[in-house]
């Protein structure tokens with residue numbers, strides 16, 4: 001296995017036009033990997049810390065590069081990720097920035113795959129991976145922290161659970177997105193797009209449900225397989241410490257549980273992410289008890305890809321699914337650990353993009369490498385299709 005020779009950093013643009021960290025890793029044998037950190041807008045309180053980009057890069061040059069260059073082997077991802085932890089020395093990567101750490105962690109994995117001459121998913125997951133593909137959850141209408149003056153619920157997702165292939169699932173989500181656009185136009189609702197490429201019309205959540213329900217039914221009929229609806233309520237952003245405030249609606253915690261449980265039944269939801277506040281394991285557990293047999297109750301801000309928080313959730317029955325965002329925790333090894341802990345305990349992992357993204361397609365490989373049952377990475381837009389098209393390519397070649 002080959003030693004890391006050099007680690008370089010530069011600021012590049014993300015999809016919101018903000019600066020983000022790109023890392024490049026080269027190995028003594030000529031292997032090369034490049035990766036970039038994504039960035040959230042509706043970030044969880046317990047996520048690893050994203051530092052201002054120039055600060056993160058300066059810290060990484062000073063603290064990360066010397067610990068890896070000439071010392072670590074590219075193929076030994078766990079040792080590399082431990083070195084990143086040691087270079088930082090905090091629990092939350094607040095010294096070097098989770099943005100620097102995750103960019104390096106992913107770039108090292110790509111360099112190691114390059115050395116092997118194997119696709120990244122195979123380096124990460126082994127020779128027997130590449131047969132199963134995640135169901136892509138496609139954001140078709142949204143607001144919340146991702147768009148101003150749009151729906152209160154952050155993401156309305158198409159969930160093509162009946163698709164016979166990942167390619168058909170990806171195309172179906174794009175078709176739902178297009179159909180939603182047509183329906184909005186028919187209603188005279190001019191709509192811009194939010195950060196993830198979803199339509200961001202100035203309509204209330206009830207109207208969005210009508211439109212997404214119609215669009216998913218139309219496209220399901222056209223494609224000939226089942227397409228359900230999922231949601232990311234991003235409820236921590238809507239909880240004021242006393243009530244949930246979604247548009248004009250104010251709800252107590254008990255009312256929020258009732259509201260989401262009713263939505264699950266009314267719209268046959270396949271998936272509800274962050275339906276409740278990130279500190280309220282108990283209310284999560286109550287909702288999961290009520291609807292967990294027929295829908296995925298997924299923790300994003302609740303778990304922040306952190307195995308300690310996930311273990312607490314498992315112990316308390318708080319959910320049955322976890323969102324996995326490598327930059328929430330800072331290393332690929334720890335994202336892997338979260339997925340493994342989840343699957344050992346019957347939790348479905350949903351590997352996820354962030355609202356601020358780049359062309360980096362690592363998460364597509366991560367999902368295939370871990371046999372994750374779902375991936376959430378938008379429906380349209382170049383930084384989203386980078387991952388979706390990568391899935392199609394992997395499926396083609398695998």
Ligand SMILES: C=C(OP(=O)(O)O)C(=O)O
Nearest residue numbers: 040041042043353354355
């Ligand atoms: C992808 C999401 O958004 P962000 O990256 O803004 O946290 C999410 O909340 O699931």
Ligand SMILES: [Mg+2]
Nearest residue numbers: 232273274300
């Ligand atoms: Mg979320």
